[in-house]
Amino acid sequence: MEIALILSGEHKTLPPSEVKSLLEAENTKYKIKYHRDKLMILEIQTDKIPNLSRLAYTHEISQVISKTTPRKFEEKIRSIPWEKIIEDNFAVRAKKIEKTTTDSPIIEKRTGTIIKKSHPHLQVNLENPKTLIRLIIEKDKIFITKRLYKIDKKHFNVAKPHKRPFFYPGSMSPKLARCMVNLSGVRKGERLLDPFCGTGGILIEAGIVGAKVIGADIDPKMIKGTEKNLKYYGIRDYELIMADARSLKLEKPVKAIVTDPPYGISASTRGEKQEKLYKEFLKTAKYNLQEDGRICIATPHYLQLENITDEFKIKEKHAIRMHKSLTRLIYTLEKDSGGSHHCK
Numbered sequence: 389m390e391i392a393l394i395l396s397g398e399h400k401t402l403p404p405s406e407v408k409s410l411l412e413a414e415n416t417k418y419k420i421k422y423h424r425d426k427l428m429i430l431e432i433q434t435d436k437i438p439n440l441s442r443l444a445y446t447h448e449i450s451q452v453i454s455k456t457t458p459r460k461f462e463e464k465i466r467s468i469p470w471e472k473i474i475e476d477n478f479a480v481r482a483k484k485i486e487k488t489t490t491d492s493p494i495i496e497k498r499t500g501t502i503i504k505k506s507h508p509h510l511q512v513n514l515e516n517p518k519t520l521i522r523l524i525i526e527k528d529k530i531f532i533t534k535r536l537y538k539i540d541k542k543h544f545n546v547a548k549p550h551k552r553p554f555f556y557p558g559s560m561s562p563k564l565a566r567c568m569v570n571l572s573g574v575r576k577g578e579r580l581l582d583p584f585c586g587t588g589g590i591l592i593e594a595g596i597v598g599a600k601v602i603g604a605d606i607d608p609k610m611i612k613g614t615e616k617n618l619k620y621y622g623i624r625d626y627e628l629i630m631a632d633a634r635s636l637k638l639e640k641p642v643k644a645i646v647t648d649p650p651y652g653i654s655a656s657t658r659g660e661k662q663e664k665l666y667k668e669f670l671k672t673a674k675y676n677l678q679e680d681g682r683i684c685i686a687t688p689h690y691l692q693l694e695n696i697t698d699e700f701k702i703k704e705k706h707a708i709r710m711h712k713s714l715t716r717l718i719y720t721l722e723k724d725s726g727g728s729h730h731c732k
Contacts, residue, residue: 390421390431390452392524392533394483396445397426401706402718403445404428406570409720413573414438427485427526439576441537442597444544444566448483450522450533457528458490464532465502473534474510478503479517485526495523495530543596549589553620554613556587560648560686564708564718566593571704571720572644572684574599579642581676583633583669584649588614594646595623604629604636634668641678648686662691670697674723682722689715700724 395403404423407430411418416438422429429452440449453473456464480499482492499521500512520535544566549559569590574580576598582590585603587610595601595618603614603626611628618626629636633649649665666687673683683700687693694702700721709715 392450392452392531393428393446394448395426406445406567409571409573444563448538450535452533454532456530465499470503470507474519476518477511477513478519479514480521482523490525552617554616559587559589565590568646568684569594572646572682574644580644581642582647583636584647585614586610588617590646592621600625602627604631606632638676641676643681645673645683651688666696674699684720687717693719
């Protein structure tokens with residue numbers, strides 16, 4: 389089956405990478421049929437679509453029914469066996485991926501009329517349709533799809549750092565934290581470690597998608613605050629350790645390490661130079677990570693991991709602009725089994 393993903397477009401490389409990481413983690417075979425800006429069409433070899441609702445940088449996921457052009461559109465709509473696709477009632481909504489001359493309200497109305505004319509028993513429900521026919525319009529293409537689900541963005545607003553019971557400035561946005569968790573490839577029931585857990589933002593997102601979370605921080609205040617935040621979001625399967633990330637040794641290695649180490653010279657880095665901090669942390673990370681595990685880590689733009697570690701190979705690297713003065717690099721790392729370093 390083919391599925392269409394409407395990506396958020398907030399970043400060029402993170403949204404498609406997040407999708408691919410999740411599919412690969414779930415061992416789902418897929419083929420990219422089409423990808424341009426905010427639209428990604430995938431062919432998935434199974435009817436069982438993995439849990440893509442945990443994606444952060446995707447808005448909507450639909451099943452592709454057909455593809456056409458504005459000229460042949462009406463003819464195509466007439467040829468589709470709608471009685472096999474529509475459950476109970478329906479509505480038609482068009483979404484333009486980029487500016488086109490195609491008029492959305494007209495094409496929605498025309499589609500609804502054609503379906504209703506040939507299938508009078510099918511009811512229209514504009515308020516709360518059981519089936520949403522999503523027309524994705526991109527340049528000279530129209531993808532006719534049936535929406536599978538819309539990703540709830542409400543969580544990313546209510547979980548903003550300043551809205552949590554324990555807040556400390558400089559915390560990462562829940563959306564980026566969720567994306568990093570997804571890039572790590574961690575699955576439900578697997579263990580994830582954040583050795584610089586701060587206020588627990590990454591652990592919250594990992595816990596919500598069903599990972600077993602372990603957080604460590606050198607500051608006891610952060611450990612207390614993280615516990616408060618995890619409980620507030622209903623996360624029960626967690627372990628918190630007061631420890632220095634550079635000397636932390638877990639009894640059992642984890643599937644993923646996802647972290648955003650502190651920037652700048654601050655109390656939490658005990659005045660260490662950052663490069664030294666990262667170098668020492670990555671040594672213990674190697675000990676704490678399963679052989680098939682993955683690290684997803686954020687660094688400031690001036691700190692290139694290529695120059696710091698030879699114990700991991702760089703799978704991916706993304707630059708994300710936070711504001712005028714700060715660009716963060718998001719890396720995914722895997723254990724180096726002697727191969728050469730590379731990044732996408």
